[in-house]
Amino acid sequence: MQLPEPLVADLDRLLGTAQSEQRMPSVSACVFRDGDVVWQRSLGFADVASGRLATPDDVYRIGSITKTFTAVLIMQSVAEGRIDLDAPLRSYLPEAPVGPTIRMALSHTSGVQREPPGEIWETMKPPSREELIAGLEDAEQVLRPGEQWHYSNLVFALLGEVLMRVSGEPYADVLQRRILDPLGLRRTSLTPVDPKASPYFVDPYTDAVHDEADPEVTESTGAAGWLWSNPGDLACWGAFLADGHEAVLAKAELDRMARVQVMVDETRWSLGWGLGLELYRRGDRVFAGHGGAMPGMLAGLVVHRAERTGAAVLTNTGAEAKPEALALDLATAALDALPRTPEPWRPGEPVPVELEGVLGLWWTEGEQIVLSLHGGRFQADLVNGAPGRKVSWFEPAGPDRWRVVEGRERGELLRAVRDETGAVAKLYFVTYPLTREPSSFA
Structure with missing residues (x-):
């Protein structure tokens, strides 16, 4: 070089x-x-x-x-x-x-x-x-x-x-x-x-x-x-x-x-x-x-x-x-x-079946969390979270379960709850409920 x-x-x-x-x-x-x-x-x-x-x-x-x-x-x-x-x-x-x-x-x-x-x-x-x-x-x-x-x-x-x-x-x-x-x-x-x-x-x-x-x-x-x-x-x-x-x-x-x-x-x-x-x-x-x-x-x-x-x-x-x-x-x-030049973005694979209905915007305690799949990694971003403490990266931990392996809340569990049709109705992250619309604890 x-x-x-x-x-x-x-x-x-x-x-x-x-x-x-x-x-x-x-x-x-x-x-x-x-x-x-x-x-x-x-x-x-x-x-x-x-x-x-x-x-x-x-x-x-x-x-x-x-x-x-x-x-x-x-x-x-x-x-x-x-x-x-x-x-x-x-x-x-x-x-x-x-x-x-x-x-x-x-x-x-x-x-x-x-x-x-x-x-x-x-x-x-x-x-x-x-x-x-x-x-x-x-x-x-x-x-x-x-x-x-x-x-x-x-x-x-x-x-x-x-x-x-x-x-x-x-x-x-x-x-x-x-x-x-x-x-x-x-x-x-x-x-x-x-x-x-x-x-x-x-x-x-x-x-x-x-x-x-x-x-x-x-x-x-x-x-x-x-x-x-x-x-x-x-x-x-x-x-x-x-x-x-x-x-x-x-x-x-x-x-x-x-x-x-x-x-x-x-x-x-x-x-x-x-x-x-x-x-x-x-x-x-x-x-x-x-x-x-x-x-x-x-x-x-x-x-x-x-x-x-x-x-x-x-x-x-x-x-x-x-x-x-x-x-x-x-x-x-x-x-x-010697700043790095970012790697070019490339289109990825289709969303895995197990993540259908999971990705996108969710709400918990009045805060927004975005679940996404980028570069082959499943992650959660806490919107407006503190720098360095806002992203969690997951790996599968069983059916409808993912474990944080890096970042915020490392070691904790994300799990999906499905309705009678098999669609994702709700998520729980660190036992807190995640919903598609903002809601109170009550």
């Missing part, structure tokens, strides 16, 4: 400005759309001492973006019936704290303390699997389960342990077999393969950079934030989060992951959490993705799933840089400059 020159210039400016103002030794970024990388740039030094410039092939630690991979592995087991999303974490890990469910663990509402007990961010020695489990005796339940959002690396490490116990395989093997190989993510791994960027701490008062710690991965913590990757692989991963993949996870399961479970900033409603996915609101758009932070490296990945457009940003500084914000800026610029 050939981008318009003004958009290319805008993306270049955004990246260059961020690299300069946020003092990133290097930054590597891309914008992707419809499964393809449409813009990619790398600026600065992957290794300052040698003077080696960053390239798109360089891998960086992606930190907690790893959690999105772990969440997909969990949801694979949910889809296969091996894990119950609403079962207690203890069902699969008896040593886990009492109370939190798998859903709470994925959405960071477990209430369990943020980090494994100990001072691992001082010693830079993460615990072994045995040490992680033994340390649970000292782990605090800092909030009541399900009460509110509270980020926990410890809980995602426990989800990694759940995966290993359910599968009987090391985390790295499950990840390779069930995600990396099927999607062809050849530059994503728990241990880096050259070329790789070097991690740095940028001095806040001078322009000096200092080598940062480079901790080793362990089985116990790998699931929480230890992957390395490059922008191209993250673009592929972002495209998967939008579309799904038959060999990894269906789009319908990813739709579940991208539904809001909890709001993080309850006063602004600009950041929420799904099942392992961060949800960012920019204006009228909601992006799914995640940020990542490790010593000397920061990362951000966002994708607007409906528009199949997103951005990935990687940098080798652990301070000042804001890769998530930059990824949102890049993706937003692309969306603003």
Whole structure:
């Protein structure tokens, strides 16, 4: 896809400005759309001492973006019936704290303390699997389960342990077999393969950079934030989060992951959490993705799933840089400059027999509801309803019955009542009567 020159210039400016103002030794970024990388740039030094410039092939630690991979592995087991999303974490890990469910663990509402007990961010020695489990005796339940959002690396490490116990395989093997190989993510791994960027701490008062710690991965913590990757692989991963993949996870399961479970900033409603996915609101758009932070490296990945457009940003500084914000800026610029042309309208098939007499205008509680069939989908539109909360989409649920599978009143039932001639006389939606003429409850 050939981008318009003004958009290319805008993306270049955004990246260059961020690299300069946020003092990133290097930054590597891309914008992707419809499964393809449409813009990619790398600026600065992957290794300052040698003077080696960053390239798109360089891998960086992606930190907690790893959690999105772990969440997909969990949801694979949910889809296969091996894990119950609403079962207690203890069902699969008896040593886990009492109370939190798998859903709470994925959405960071477990209430369990943020980090494994100990001072691992001082010693830079993460615990072994045995040490992680033994340390649970000292782990605090800092909030009541399900009460509110509270980020926990410890809980995602426990989800990694759940995966290993359910599968009987090391985390790295499950990840390779069930995600990396099927999607062809050849530059994503728990241990880096050259070329790789070097991690740095940028001095806040001078322009000096200092080598940062480079901790080793362990089985116990790998699931929480230890992957390395490059922008191209993250673009592929972002495209998967939008579309799904038959060999990894269906789009319908990813739709579940991208539904809001909890709001993080309850006063602004600009950041929420799904099942392992961060949800960012920019204006009228909601992006799914995640940020990542490790010593000397920061990362951000966002994708607007409906528009199949997103951005990935990687940098080798652990301070000042804001890769998530930059990824949102890049993706937003692309969306603003590349509006979709609607698909041409085409005549559809005749109305199915089961919907004869059902379509058209109905009344309930003095409100108008229009039932229609467009693009092969049966839907109800609440006339003058609030934007984003006015349309319901149905699927058949038996004779003269349809269930809302998406949109307003999801899960509720629409049913038809016929007269002695077989004609539709009345409808009930969410148990409220629908009539062809306005009427009172009486």
